[in-house]
Structure formats: structure tokens, C-alpha cells
Amino acid sequence: MLGYILSVFISLIGLFLILIVIMTIRFTMIAALKEEECEIGVLRAIGADSFSFRWLFAEKYIAFAVIGGALGIVAGLPLSKYVLSMFGPGNIMPSDAEIVVIGILSVLFIIALIIGFSMLVMRRINKISVVDAIRGENRAERFGRGGGIRLHKRRIMSPAFFIALSDILGRFKRYAFLLVAYTLGVLIILFVVNTKNSVINPEFLKYSLTYQTDFFIELSDEKLNDYIKRMSAENKNINEMINNDIRKAGIKAHYDNDHYNSMGILMQNGLEINSTEWSGSGDISQLSYHEGSVPVKENEAAMSWSSANSLGIQLGDEITLKMSIDPEKDGIYEGSKEKFKITAFINAMDSGVPIVVLSQKYDKNPNGSMSYWATIIDADGSEKEEQFRRLEEMFGPEQVLDSMEYTKLCLAEYSQIFDLLELVMGVAVLFILMLMTYLYSSIFIAEEMPETALQKSLGFTNGAVKASHIFRILILSVVSVIVGEILLQTAGQFIVRVLMESLGITNFSLMPEFIMSFALIPALIMGAVLITEWFTLGKIKKADIRNIKDV
């Protein structure tokens, strides 16, 4: 599962980067074309053919792509090895040859993409009117409508905010790509963080049949030895003894550990498939049910949905399990083919080995080992906290884990991977967003020098001019955060559900942590782009009356 999740996320960021590259090429090429429109007009007027300009402009980007690609391979290979090694020493690393080949092929692909796209964008040269270009007019494009909002109808909107908003609304196409980039960046970061919050979550443990974890006793070596010594005297396992000790202390908590795990063989459609059976008198009603009703009768069972689905087993079907059972409870086990009617499907991560949960009434004692499915504090609210505190007093605070601590312990490997993913993807995406902000802002500032000069001539201070630029990025980033959050809850939920279902994890949905998801991460992203914007605005000071001539 881990490898699959990693592949998905790395692919996501790869696609994001490719999209960013394409969008940025388009934007910068169009900006460069606008700047050199007059020269192009003259060249066309004297008869130069359009393919030669397209090549003239595109070759710069192609050169960047080739040089960048070469540098990317040289720098990227050791870097990718290092990053791969961060994702756990247990991972099987690809060979150096594989890394080099994949790296080269990827770079060649990107270069081909850039070349193709550059030539496509350059077709705009054909649309340049020779006369307009030479006269430098093109009034139709320069003097469009201002987005529909009117300053004189606004009672409190500041001129700086108005200029920013009307610019975005009036020239939306200009900002569309930046908005898309910001939104995708927000979405990717939120997706990673929320997936982590949802997986490293006590709710996720239900997929391994641990339906509730209010506490966990992680015994110290000393305490463990004490319990081991008591085992033969009391003829109970450790969890049973802990349960007794807790009950004697009058603490309202217990392990639900009357569950027995045995290995069997499912005979279905002429196939024999290894399966895991769960039996015992422990509570099975608390499992996460996908469909159907809790098995009640002795011959009823619930099955993991993903395996049932792949085997074509429906509700009401009868299955045959080859099991080793001891119906007389005399310690003598015999092989038996037991038939069960499937009354429910459960949501469980079975990794292709069907899980069958028998009803509590099935008492033929399959040959299995005992396990617990839940650790329950039988109280609510403040009383629950009180009981937890009493457990800490009894066993020592270092030995009693709360729900989240236990979850992280169970999912330690996942937790580490997700932490790294958060860091790597978060840093990468933030860096890309800041770079894009810098690039686009620099182009905007250069293009808008004449209007900046006009504003300054009217008495706008540098601060007032900068304010409209800051507002512009603020508006774009706020909109992208909102759209990103909506997309996460719609498309994101759909994607993660499909992904998880392919792993046999059904009914999975993202559970965002409110403050992180709706406050901290948006604030971080917006802060990063706004700070970048601020640092780009130093050039505003240079605008003076001489720049006004191009308005």
C-alpha cells in the first residue's frame, strides 16, 4: 500500500510540474511576443516568413530546455537517490542504471514537450497584424472592458483594491493560469496533509478490524516480566490479566479481546484461496460494515468486501471454508468443511486474503490465536478523561498511550512516510508557487510600468501602487484556496476513495483536521506567495514619468 500511495503522490507532483512548465512557457512567450510586436511587424512587412520568427523565438526556450535538462540529470540523479533513501531503509532501491535511464527518458520527454509546445505558441505570430504592430496601436485588445465593477458605486472599496479586482475581472484570461497553478498547488498540499490525517487516524485502524482505541497499555519490560510470571499461575493471557487488574481497580475500561484469528482455506468456484477467519464471543457489531446485517446465527458470516467483490460473492451466497476446529473443546483439532451464509460485507484491508468474520454464536473453536479488537473506556466526556488518568496512575503515564499515540505506534511506518511526503511535497510545491509568483509578478510589473507611472503622476505613493499588486495576489490566492478546498472535498474525495478501493479499503473518506486544513495551510501558502510578491515589488520605485508614454 505504501509504495502505491508514494507512486500516486509523486506522479501528482510530476504532473503538476509539467503543467506549470507548459503554462509558464506560454505566458512568458506571449509576454515576449507583445514586447517585440513592433519588430515582428516590421520583419513581416519586409517579407520575412513566419516560420523563421517562430524558430527565432522558440530556439531560446529550446536552448533553456536542453541546458536545463542536462543540468537536471546531473543534479537530479544524486538528489533523487538521496530523496528515495529518505523513504525508509527497508525500501528496495532501483539500481543506478535504472535511475539514469528513467532520468534521461524523462528529460527527453520534457524537452520534446517544451519544443512542441513552444512551436505551437509561436503560431500566434501569424495573428499579429502588421499595420497594428508597426503603429503600436491594437486598440481593440488594449482597451477592453474593466470587469464590470464601478468604483463610483463602491462606498468603502479602496482604490488599490478596486484596481486589483477590476484588473483580474477585466483580464481574467491573463490570470487564469496563475489561478490554476495556485489552486493545484493548494490542492496537492491539502491532499497530502488530509490523506495523512485520515490514514494516521484511529478511524483507519478499523480497516484492520481494530474498531476502537481509547487507550493502549505499552508495558515496560519490568511489568511485562511480572505478567509473564503470572501467566501460568492464572492460566490467562496478558490482555486477560490486564482486563482483570483494571476491573479490580474499579476503572471503567477493558480490552475487547475475545477474538480468535485462524487460517483457513476458502473454496470458491473450484479454487482454494487462503483466508483468515475470526471467531469468538467478542463484539463484532462495532466493525465497519460496508453492506448487509451483522451475522447472528451460527452459520452466518461477514466477509471483507474487496475480496468478496473480486470473487463475485454476493450477499446471501453460501461459502465453504476448510478449517481446523475443536468442537468438543478437548484440545483435539480436526479438519472440517464449514458452510456459511454471507450476511454482510465489512470494510477491511485484506491485501487479497479474504477475511471472514463468524458470528458470536459459532462455537466450534477453530485453531487460532487470541487477539483484541478494541480498547474501550466505558465512559464519556470528562469521565472518560478521568478513567484514562486512573489508567496512567495504575500503569505509569509512559506506559499508557492515548488513541492517537497508539495509532501512530501501529502505523509508524506509514506515519514516517507521510511525514516525509508532507515535507518533500510541501517544500516542492511551495517553492514552485513562489517561483511562479516571482516570474508572473515581474512580467506584470514590467508590462504595467506605464500605468504605474500614470498612477504616480496622479499622486499615488509607491505604497499605494504596491498595495494594488499585493491585493491582486491576495485575491488570486484566496480564490485558489477556496477553490482548492472545494475541489479537495469533491474531486479529492472521489480520487482518494477510488484509490483506496483499489487497495481494498472501502468507504474511505478524507477527514480534514480543521485548523490545519482550513487555517494553517492556507495561511502558509498565502503567506509564501504574498511575501514573494512583496519582494518583487521593489521595481515599482523605478517607475517614473518617462515610463508613462506607453499607456
Place this chain on the structure above:
Amino acid sequence: MGKIITVTDLCKTYQQKGNSNEVLRNVSFEMEEGEFVSVMGPSGSGKSTLLYTVSGMDDLTSGSVCFNGRELSNMKKKEISELRLLEMGFIFQQMYMMKKQCVLDNIILPGYQAKRDRAQVNKRADELMESLGIKDLANRQISEVSGGQLQRACICRALINEPKVVFADEPTGALNSKAAGEVMKELRKVNLSGTGIMMVTHSVRVAAQSNRVIYLVDSNIMGEIILGRMQSDEEIATRDQKLNSWLMEQGW
């Protein structure tokens, strides 16, 4: 009437790639409150540079410019911006406007930026547009109005904050003669209401409508002629002739 502008030994030199270009050299003059002054001279004589340095839009190399009793070289950029916003207005040859906003929004922009009461600003804009005959153009985009109408909108914008002086750089340069005549009529009206005007122009006919003409040659003031306040349109021809003769004597 007091002095609104006092310029003393103003020098402006542009440095570019090791070469220096002295555009203004020891220029000194004064302008009274409510006066209408034209600045004329051949191309490259420093007319526009004089306008921009006196208004604080460009830095001076040396000398002093005093606007309404305040020395510009002692002021911070922010203070000069505020001065420009509240006490100066600008009219350019090319009718520079914010491209995406309608005519009215362009006019009120400096008023809102000055944080004045918005209802008052809107009312003043209405009055100005009414007075200049462009009230029905309020919601039009700037691409939908003629050059003359746009220049009148620029005049409205320049006057929105009731400035002490309006600086005009070739305000009729991009207009046909009819539109130019209309704009000059409006500028005279503005001046009659007490607002000073400092105007750069190539046109003798246009300059002849001002109170005083300063003639700039080779980075310095060669001379000036006082024409007095124009009372009616009938005087244009006489004033034009008088100014022409004087300019010929100056070597125009």
C-alpha cells in the same frame, strides 16, 4: 496674490551610460497664484523636463523649487506624492487614462485616493463633467470616446481635488483644431475660477491664450512676455500676432 511656484537656479542633468545631458541650466522664474503660464521652446529645449521637475515628478539635480511655500528638495517622496495628489493636477498630451476603467472612475480615482468624502467627490465629478459637457460619457469606456472628450475628462480628473496648479504637457497636441479650441476654452474657464495653469505647448495660438509666455532655449529661459488675461475669443488673433512677433525676435 502670492507666489505659488518659485524656481531658483534649477538644473537638471540626465546621466546615461557615462554620458551626461544637461537639460535645464540655472532656470529661475516665479508663478503667481491663479496665473496662466505657457512654456514654449524648440524641441529638446527642456520644456517638459521643466514641467516635471517643478511638479516633483522628476528629481532636480540642483537648485530649488518651492511649491506653495514648501521646498520640494526637503520633502520625502511620500510627501511629494501627497502634494501632487492634493494640490496639483496633470493633463498630458496623450490623454493617459487607466485603460480598463470607465470615464467617471478615472476622474474620481484621485479623489478617492485622497480619502475625501466619496459623496462629495462624486458630486464634484458630476459638476465638472456637466461644466465640460461630458456628463453623458460617465459610464463609457475610454475607447468609446473621442480625443477631445477624453482630454476634457483628463481636465476633470486634474481638477477633482481642487488643485492650486494644473500642469499641462501639450494638452492639445494630439487633437484636431476644433477639439483643441474646445479644450483651451475649458482651460481658460478653469483658470478664471482661480486655478493656476502651467502649460507646455508648441502652438503659438494655444500659448497666446495664456497670461504669460516663457520662452526656453538651450536649457535656459531666453525671455518672457506678459500678454495679460484673455477676456474673450475675439482677442485670440491679436494675441497670436503679438506673440508670433515676439517669438520671431527671440529667434523662434
